[in-house]
Amino acid sequence: MIKLVLTGVWVCAITLASVYFSVYLATAPEPAATDSKQSALELVKGETITVPIIGDGAITGYFLGRVSFMMNKEMLKGVTLPLAEMTTDELFSLLVGNKMVDIAHIKSFDPKVFREEIKKGMNERLGGDYVAEVMLEQLDYLSKEDVKESSAGQPKKVGTPVKIVETAPAGEAPAPAAH
Numbered sequence: 001m002i003k004l005v006l007t008g009v010w011v012c013a014i015t016l017a018s019v020y021f022s023v024y025l026a027t028a029p030e031p032a033a034t035d036s037k038q039s040a041l042e043l044v045k046g047e048t049i050t051v052p053i054i055g056d057g058a059i060t061g062y063f064l065g066r067v068s069f070m071m072n073k074e075m076l077k078g079v080t081l082p083l084a085e086m087t088t089d090e091l092f093s094l095l096v097g098n099k100m101v102d103i104a105h106i107k108s109f110d111p112k113v114f115r116e117e118i119k120k121g122m123n124e125r126l127g128g129d130y131v132a133e134v135m136l137e138q139l140d141y142l143s144k145e146d147v148k149e150s151s152a153g154q155p156k157k158v159g160t161p162v163k164i165v166e167t168a169p170a171g172e173a174p175a176p177a178a179h
Contacts, residue, residue, distance in 0.1 A: 041070040041132050048138070049088050061143045065091055067118060070133035079126065090121045111136060 051063040067087060094117055115134040122131045140163060 040073055042073045042076060044069045044071050044076075044083055046087050046137070047084050049091060051092055053141075059144055061141055062147065064138060064140045064142065065136075066138040067091060068135045068137055069122070069131050070135070071130050072132060075128055075130050079130070081126070086122065086125055090118055090125070093121065094118065 046067040046069070048064065048066045051065065052059045053061045053063060069083075069087070094114070115136065118134045119131045122134075123129055
């Protein structure tokens, strides 16, 4: 009788242990493929820049922008180039030279195309696939009149900047603001 009870306890223990380990292994998180990719990237913070917008031979307003990059850590180790200055120059080229953002037709602005153009330009300048991802932290427009009123110390309410791209909370895609 004792052998029968001990055999029953042994079978129950083995069954419970096998169920526990099968559930444990089934619910264990899979190592994400992007984890290794993310660990190979480094955040390079951009600086805030002000880009004058010229129209009809005069300054009509200013873009305020800040762009950061996720860059390849291994390739970045050998770079001695000034990344902040290169970023500023690339943004000037896109916003002024190529006129990627047209204030009169703000709804036609595509942040994805803008990011890809910055990425392409930076990678061409650096001579490799240094930039993995471009993050638009800020891209606003202030008219010349708004800046004049603010700097003159007039008590009038200063116009709010036109949000072209806003940083979205994690997991949400940024959407261009309506004008």
